[in-house]
Amino acid sequence: MLQKNKGCHMGEPSADGFAVKLKLEGVEKKYGDFQALRPTHLEVKEGEFVTLLGPSGSGKTTLLSLIAGTNYPSGGSISIDGRPATELPAHKRDVGVIFQNYALFPHLTVAENIAFPLRMRGERQEEVQRKCDNVLSAVGLTSFGNRFPSELSGGQQQRVAFARCVVYEPSVILMDEPLGALDKRLRDSMQDEIRRLHKALGTTVVYITHDQTEALTLSDRICLMKDGEIVQSGAPSDLYFRPNSRFAAEFFGEANLYPYEAEGSGASNVAHVKDLGAVSPQAPEQGTSGWMMIRPQCLQLDPETPHDELRTCRVSDIRQVGFYTQFHLTLDQGGASIILQRLSDVSSLSRWHIGQSVTVGWNWRDVAFFSEERERHA
Numbered sequence: 019m020l021q022k023n024k025g026c027h028m029g030e031p032s033a034d035g036f037a038v039k040l041k042l043e044g045v046e047k048k049y050g051d052f053q054a055l056r057p058t059h060l061e062v063k064e065g066e067f068v069t070l071l072g073p074s075g076s077g078k079t080t081l082l083s084l085i086a087g088t089n090y091p092s093g094g095s096i097s098i099d100g101r102p103a104t105e106l107p108a109h110k111r112d113v114g115v116i117f118q119n120y121a122l123f124p125h126l127t128v129a130e131n132i133a134f135p136l137r138m139r140g141e142r143q144e145e146v147q148r149k150c151d152n153v154l155s156a157v158g159l160t161s162f163g164n165r166f167p168s169e170l171s172g173g174q175q176q177r178v179a180f181a182r183c184v185v186y187e188p189s190v191i192l193m194d195e196p197l198g199a200l201d202k203r204l205r206d207s208m209q210d211e212i213r214r215l216h217k218a219l220g221t222t223v224v225y226i227t228h229d230q231t232e233a234l235t236l237s238d239r240i241c242l243m244k245d246g247e248i249v250q251s252g253a254p255s256d257l258y259f260r261p262n263s264r265f266a267a268e269f270f271g272e273a274n275l276y277p278y279e280a281e282g283s284g285a286s287n288v289a290h291v292k293d294l295g296a297v298s299p300q301a302p303e304q305g306t307s308g309w310m311m312i313r314p315q316c317l318q319l320d321p322e323t324p325h326d327e328l329r330t331c332r333v334s335d336i337r338q339v340g341f342y343t344q345f346h347l348t349l350d351q352g353g354a355s356i357i358l359q360r361l362s363d364v365s366s367l368s369r370w371h372i373g374q375s376v377t378v379g380w381n382w383r384d385v386a387f388f389s390e391e392r393e394r395h396a
């Protein structure tokens with residue numbers, strides 16, 4: 019839930035008028051010669067939910083720890099609410115952190131765990147009680163106040179960690195893989211919980227995961243990280259449907275990728291995609307060669323509606339992947355491989371079979387082009 023700048027001490031407005039909560043300029047981290055985080059620019063707006071997503075070792079925790087103040091940068095500057103925070107110790111940043119292991123105090127009850135940060139700030143008993151009751155109710159644990167962490171399930175412990183973090187209304191909440199240890203069902207329900215609480219409280223969140231589905235589900239914006247840098251940042255649908263590299267395309271699951279060569283200039287620019295025997299009428303934004311990408315669910319099998327392009331293929335394999343049926347196809351002309359996906363239904367099981375001749379259709383508006391060097395991936 020983004021919030022427009024209300025004009026109080028919330029930091030400068032961003033270009034679109036929203037308050038900037040968190041700003042990193044050229045922030046980097048070196049360990050000896052090793053660059054764990056390359057100079058990074060990042061602006062997070064008031065109320066925004068930003069996810070740092072990337073493979074193990076890509077620098078997610080490093081970046082988060084620099085924002086939290088549990089680690090200090092080798093260069094660059096950080097500001098929170100428009101105030102310099104680069105040198106500020108963690109406890110003066112008004113930032114709440116939730117780690118994967120929750121770090122609840124085992125010898126304190128749920129209520130005492132949640133009250134802890136308020137007591138540290140010297141708040142009055144009645145205030146502590148009121149805020150604890152409110153937050154316990156918000157996370158659905160009203161009757162659990164007297165239990166100890168060891169008497170709770172993993173998901174309930176996670177909710178207590180969340181409650182303990184939000185009870186003192188930090189300016190920013192940082193979460194490092196908070197759902198990593200949970201099973202799928204619990205993860206799903208905790209994702210709902212986090213989304214609901216984020217909406218209800220309007221808190222700014224920076225969240226880490228290496229699970230792309232979780233990132234797509236929760237985030238207003240995803241920062242995809244690789245080798246210590248943010249390689250693409252945008253709305254979930256941008257990263258999914260408009261990746262700017264093979265890495266980004268492949269990180270989010272199945273992608274059909276084919277080389278293209280551009281020809282012409284300006285409005286008459288076209289892209290030849292030889293593997294598909296196709297010419298795109300839409301000009302790739304940049305570069306004379308690179309990759310074309312289309313997601314498997316953007317392709318239609320034996321379409322009944324008009325499509326920009328139609329090709330005949332042979333079905334080489336049919337796989338059930340969760341709720342989806344995945345068709346592996348071979349193009350008649352040239353033999354390129356195509357993966358097509360559609361929601362499973364009874365007709366996908368009975369209507370198509372391996373070896374069958376089918377038609378594949380796509381529209382150019384569903385296609386992304388990016389001008390990445392091809393040699394690097396050869």
Ligand SMILES: Nc1ncnc2c1ncn2[C@@H]1O[C@H](COP(=O)(O)OP(=O)(O)OP(=O)(O)O)[C@@H](O)[C@H]1O
Nearest residue numbers: 049052054072073074075076077078079080081228
């Ligand atoms: N104290 C340290 N000294 C030296 N290298 C470090 C230190 N902390 C982290 N690194 C290195 O920095 C890189 C980034 O680590 P980081 O913990 O930020 O990765 P991550 O993206 O959080 O990975 P994961 O998903 O596994 O948690 C890694 O190569 C790691 O080995």
Ligand SMILES: [Mg+2]
Nearest residue numbers: 078079080194
């Ligand atoms: Mg990490």
